[in-house]
Amino acid sequence: MKLALNPVAFRLGNLSVKWYGIIMAVAIVVATWMSIDEGKKRHIASDDFVDLLLWAVPIGYVGARLYYVIFEWRYYSQHPDQIIAIWNGGIAVYGGLIAGLIVLLIFCHKRGLPPFLMLDIIAPGVMAAQIIGRWGNFVNQEAHGGPTTLHFLQSLHLPEFIIAQMKINGVYYQPTFLYESFFNLIGLILILSLRHKKHLFKQGEVFMTYLLWYSVVRFFVEGLRTDSLYIFGIIRVSQVLSLIIFVCVIALWIYRRVKIKPKWYLAGSGLKYPYTRD
Template sequence: MSIALNPIAFNLGPILVHWYGIFIATAVLIAVYLSVKEGRKRGIQPDNIYDMILWALPVAIICARIYYVVFQWSYYSQHLNEIVKIWDGGIAIYGALIGAFVVVFLYCRSKLISVWAMLDVIAPTVIMGQGIGRWGNFMNQEAFGKITSLAFLKSLHLPNFIINQMFIQGFYRQPTFLYESLWDLLGFVLLMNLRQIQGFFKRGEVVLSYVIWYSFGRFFVEGMRTDSLMLFGGIRVSQLLSIILFVGAIGLMIYRRKNDSDLPYYLDGSKLQ
């Protein structure tokens, strides 16, 4: 019998510190550090990034939870006391991204900073944070896939601690958290390197490339999961949104290239535009 890892990292008196929170906090700290470092090069002051994050982070968490609860209302309407229990999981990344985008947009407009320039700076660190955050799902034994066999998991040459943690509800499961984490981290590496190539990305195309990359991978990973948020007719919410974002980002990238001949390159800096 496989023994699952403890989702509780340690206790601080009566406070239980969950691995889920540790992974999220670690992802945020690394993302802020990398964003500040890159922002300096692009003419964005560190204080602007710090101030923006102070607003964006709580809004993102709240929106992520609201998004999840809305699509699971049949359950939470009967368990209202559990709505605030985000430490047990149940936050939707698309909800977080929507909330964070609104904050970034409003903040940048108020400070006369190019919204596109700011999004280009933070986009690679966001997908990096998503990749790290999936390990919080791993510790909570959530965001898993369909039933599979022990032989299949061993054929992937996974370490035993991952295989054991994928024994959920009496069956071995597809490690969809791992698939998405690796996809996200690969996207992070690609974006971090490609945006430093002179003349490669126009302003706004780093974040649009992030949207294209993430939504493409998420569509397929979501199709393997068994805990998807659903719409009527068995439509998976995240798959539908992934299609919309994928097509929309490609269309917007083509439109901007075609209709704005003066569009600056990413490496040109952060002048308002």
């Protein structure tokens, strides 16, 4: 059996460059490239996605950290100096998504961009980033499930390097990072295969499809994890939020179809490309 991976990719003097950071950087680049490529087809300038990235990524990380700190306040209230110590771990995807959504809505308002169309364009890239980013958890041996057996992992026909990485302090654990990454990959393939079909998605519904898929995957995967954030020590925060998102998205989808009747996704942005703004 091979040894577990070293989380440090390489060193530059006293500086350690970790695989987690490299993987997250790749995830951000892929998401940006996918958004720019689709944005050109929807008549949205590339600069808008780059500018949005410069705001959404740092604020998204702040949101991911605040979300984690809020639900671990019992610890951080006693150790306030650790609140900003993000290098010690402790960020939550949902917190980053919420912060990123707020940034996008403000950005679209300032730039005069259609928010639902922007969400449709960006959602597949965000999903791809999440798929890639989970492999950072894999390298760090975190976000895993409960104890399991070598026989079970081998029965999944996993590569040896994954099985080796799932052995932590002599115990094998469920590769929940892989479950989430794999099932989100299926969702991404479906979304990319269907989003350009005529008269299928209204504007906003590619984004809502992403939310529905991700909330279902996260609900079930979260139930297997050992590092969940809890409410009252018994209710998993991410499962509750996944349920809320799923129900709200279904309600919003029906409401928009019946009452608002938005444009089809393929109708474009209504903007001339390239365009100018104040």
